[in-house]
Amino acid sequence: MHQFSGYPSSEPHHHPLSSLSVDTQSLQNQIDELATFSDSPAPSVTRVLYTDKDVAARRYIKNLMGLAGLSVREDTIGNIFGRWDGYEPELAAVGTGSHIDAIPYSGKYDGVIGVLGAIEAINVLKKAGFKPKRSLEVIMFTSEEPTRFGISCLGSRLMAGSETLQKALKNTFDSQNVSFLDAAKSAGYARDKDDLSSVHMNYGTYSGFVELHIEQGPILEAEGIPIGVVTAIAAPASIKVDFEGDGGHAGAALMPSRNDAGLAAAELALAVEKHVLESGTIDTVGTVGILDLHPRAVNSIPSKAHVEIDTRDINETRRNIVLEKIHQSAIDIANKRKVKLSGFEIVNQDPPALADNKIIEAMEASSRELNLDYKLMVSRAYHDSLFMARVSPMGMIFIPCYKGYSHKPEEYSAPEDLTNGVKVLALTLAKLSLA
Amino acid sequence: MHQFSGYPSSEPHHHPLSSLSVDTQSLQNQIDELATFSDSPAPSVTRVLYTDKDVAARRYIKNLMGLAGLSVREDTIGNIFGRWDGYEPELAAVGTGSHIDAIPYSGKYDGVIGVLGAIEAINVLKKAGFKPKRSLEVIMFTSEEPTRFGISCLGSRLMAGSETLQKALKNTFDSQNVSFLDAAKSAGYARDKDDLSSVHMNYGTYSGFVELHIEQGPILEAEGIPIGVVTAIAAPASIKVDFEGDGGHAGAALMPSRNDAGLAAAELALAVEKHVLESGTIDTVGTVGILDLHPRAVNSIPSKAHVEIDTRDINETRRNIVLEKIHQSAIDIANKRKVKLSGFEIVNQDPPALADNKIIEAMEASSRELNLDYKLMVSRAYHDSLFMARVSPMGMIFIPCYKGYSHKPEEYSAPEDLTNGVKVLALTLAKLSLA
Numbered sequence: 001m002h003q004f005s006g007y008p009s010s011e012p013h014h015h016p017l018s019s020l021s022v023d024t025q026s027l028q029n030q031i032d033e034l035a036t037f038s039d040s041p042a043p044s045v046t047r048v049l050y051t052d053k054d055v056a057a058r059r060y061i062k063n064l065m066g067l068a069g070l071s072v073r074e075d076t077i078g079n080i081f082g083r084w085d086g087y088e089p090e091l092a093a094v095g096t097g098s099h100i101d102a103i104p105y106s107g108k109y110d111g112v113i114g115v116l117g118a119i120e121a122i123n124v125l126k127k128a129g130f131k132p133k134r135s136l137e138v139i140m141f142t143s144e145e146p147t148r149f150g151i152s153c154l155g156s157r158l159m160a161g162s163e164t165l166q167k168a169l170k171n172t173f174d175s176q177n178v179s180f181l182d183a184a185k186s187a188g189y190a191r192d193k194d195d196l197s198s199v200h201m202n203y204g205t206y207s208g209f210v211e212l213h214i215e216q217g218p219i220l221e222a223e224g225i226p227i228g229v230v231t232a233i234a235a236p237a238s239i240k241v242d243f244e245g246d247g248g249h250a251g252a253a254l255m256p257s258r259n260d261a262g263l264a265a266a267e268l269a270l271a272v273e274k275h276v277l278e279s280g281t282i283d284t285v286g287t288v289g290i291l292d293l294h295p296r297a298v299n300s301i302p303s304k305a306h307v308e309i310d311t312r313d314i315n316e317t318r319r320n321i322v323l324e325k326i327h328q329s330a331i332d333i334a335n336k337r338k339v340k341l342s343g344f345e346i347v348n349q350d351p352p353a354l355a356d357n358k359i360i361e362a363m364e365a366s367s368r369e370l371n372l373d374y375k376l377m378v379s380r381a382y383h384d385s386l387f388m389a390r391v392s393p394m395g396m397i398f399i400p401c402y403k404g405y406s407h408k409p410e411e412y413s414a415p416e417d418l419t420n421g422v423k424v425l426a427l428t429l430a431k432l433s434l435a
Numbered sequence: 436m437h438q439f440s441g442y443p444s445s446e447p448h449h450h451p452l453s454s455l456s457v458d459t460q461s462l463q464n465q466i467d468e469l470a471t472f473s474d475s476p477a478p479s480v481t482r483v484l485y486t487d488k489d490v491a492a493r494r495y496i497k498n499l500m501g502l503a504g505l506s507v508r509e510d511t512i513g514n515i516f517g518r519w520d521g522y523e524p525e526l527a528a529v530g531t532g533s534h535i536d537a538i539p540y541s542g543k544y545d546g547v548i549g550v551l552g553a554i555e556a557i558n559v560l561k562k563a564g565f566k567p568k569r570s571l572e573v574i575m576f577t578s579e580e581p582t583r584f585g586i587s588c589l590g591s592r593l594m595a596g597s598e599t600l601q602k603a604l605k606n607t608f609d610s611q612n613v614s615f616l617d618a619a620k621s622a623g624y625a626r627d628k629d630d631l632s633s634v635h636m637n638y639g640t641y642s643g644f645v646e647l648h649i650e651q652g653p654i655l656e657a658e659g660i661p662i663g664v665v666t667a668i669a670a671p672a673s674i675k676v677d678f679e680g681d682g683g684h685a686g687a688a689l690m691p692s693r694n695d696a697g698l699a700a701a702e703l704a705l706a707v708e709k710h711v712l713e714s715g716t717i718d719t720v721g722t723v724g725i726l727d728l729h730p731r732a733v734n735s736i737p738s739k740a741h742v743e744i745d746t747r748d749i750n751e752t753r754r755n756i757v758l759e760k761i762h763q764s765a766i767d768i769a770n771k772r773k774v775k776l777s778g779f780e781i782v783n784q785d786p787p788a789l790a791d792n793k794i795i796e797a798m799e800a801s802s803r804e805l806n807l808d809y810k811l812m813v814s815r816a817y818h819d820s821l822f823m824a825r826v827s828p829m830g831m832i833f834i835p836c837y838k839g840y841s842h843k844p845e846e847y848s849a850p851e852d853l854t855n856g857v858k859v860l861a862l863t864l865a866k867l868s869l870a
Contacts, residue, residue, distance in 0.1 A: 250722035406687060
């Protein structure tokens, strides 16, 4: 293993990386411009998989990759790759990237800085005269957010090789009853065949993968530390629950005769909170982000309720205990309220992922060489890196964000934090490229 | 006051109403045909104010009125009137009617039989050779259901002369941000001016008003009684509540830092149920039919929640106590959960309405003369009759419906019950016409 110094001198074709110059204004302009591809008004961003806005944003990214001198390719579900060939191109490449899809009414930094920042890191390395040994690849992952089809990290999950997911996607529909494959085709993907197996990559396809991301938590900002070096990603799980009752007229159906699916859902939402708090540690979180009533009329007793629950923990066992308790509560509430528990589906139940020690060391060394204070930390949010850990040794670089806000329009990272993040990413990529 | 015999012989131009022949098959066909004007698949019906389906259904009704020999007019918001001139046309007319709009995924009888049944009642009286003294008017009221603009009984409320509502409608928007007036214009109404005052009718415009309706409750079916004679309509109220919190990422924001607007909404829904049950009588009901979360993403803490509550009682004071308790709960929950109670609007808080004694007598006499058992009862659902009671003496005729189901696709009334209802309506109209 090479010593990662960041200032290689013994290898051919290298210039020393004595200065890394980030064009922060240009990066900020790109972040602002990308935010205009949105289905909700500024300052919010809504960019959902395979919509017109998503397709336009993808075009924008591919164009930027081209301007950075990267050769661009896409796989059958629209993961986008921009490659800078190294002088030993037969070696496994070093990957970096993130996503640009945005949940409804969210902000413009989540994911985006890991794509635009990666392209800028390439520009920085080129300006510095760096010559990569291993090729460098910027990846834009398809649908990290579960917005449209209820499946998070769709692109990286398929890369990591989920055959179950490959099969499931042939029968996956959005809320408008559009199938995944039809949606992909309408965006210009999945054209020739419905076989998604080509997306899969074997472990070792990349020698390393690094993702730059906003923290989405308040710690770095509160402690005044510019860089977070991620050591692990918490174990996420999500559940869909459906209750069914008889419904009826809100005036005529008297209370004793009711079995209100909406009240069952309300009780379950509060039970999720209770079970999470019972874990006794702040590392357990649980959220009901979706609660839909049917027929959704003020004068009609809900006959159906649909609930989607997200729960995470850095400890997988503890997370699974919460899942079990939620399941038992759903059963108990259905019994008590005489509604039918017509669905209880664990959509995903992923283990945590550990960052690779050598990549952690490269990120730490890069921070030190750039005189940037850093903190080792856990990512409580999950990312494509959770799945890239199955394809490659993985690491993540966090930068501070305002009040820890994310998934809302107020999401913000200061230009100097963006600059620091891109520098650490660039130097880390350089080290990994030469390793 | 005349004695209502139903078999007048001393007046000119009368034939005795010795037989009332309802074309039940034709009425059933019309009910089935009207149900096809729907934005959801059969057997459900979804027909929302001023949509294309609503406009087509209105055309269908106007056509049937024309075929029945009625002269048709519409007011500026689309209340439709079909008039059969009496031989003393200067006297106040007798009104009958209901609505044809249908909440999402509901059934085909609610409201509809009070319009189609009224037209058939006119046909029955014509076939029987009846000549009305007072004119008879069939009314199709605009938007009894609050689906689109959150306002129930929009047409009859405006007829009854709510100046507050007239003003409010100039700034009322649907969930797609379409204004009431733009929606009305797109359906061909409110064309020349935005002044809705012409809809108003003074008390006495009608000498009486009778509405035929399915019970929307289980009593008549359970007791095997074909006709309900309504003596009062319960006092309805509805409320819109909005909570706002900071939202955030479902993974990164730890539980102690959260103020989840969705959980506040869930607690309020359960508090509504609790306060209603505390009233100690089955006559109090309360329902949360709408509970919307924002941004409605599984991995996002709800930053906003919108709740719509319906509560009713035959006792207005008791109903108002429930409203007060719900308000207090909303305040307490917001304080406890550190969310903002950004909205608490009592959308309507209507008093109960009493049926007019003379109209009750006419309905009772008609039932007796037709050898139909009847029951005096309270309407727990409200109807356009609640507001027509401010325009005219009012009465309502109920017929049984399957299991009391309403506001869902299983809503059903048997042909013989429809026939009985139309007969009692026809005879009652005849009596009131001659009074």
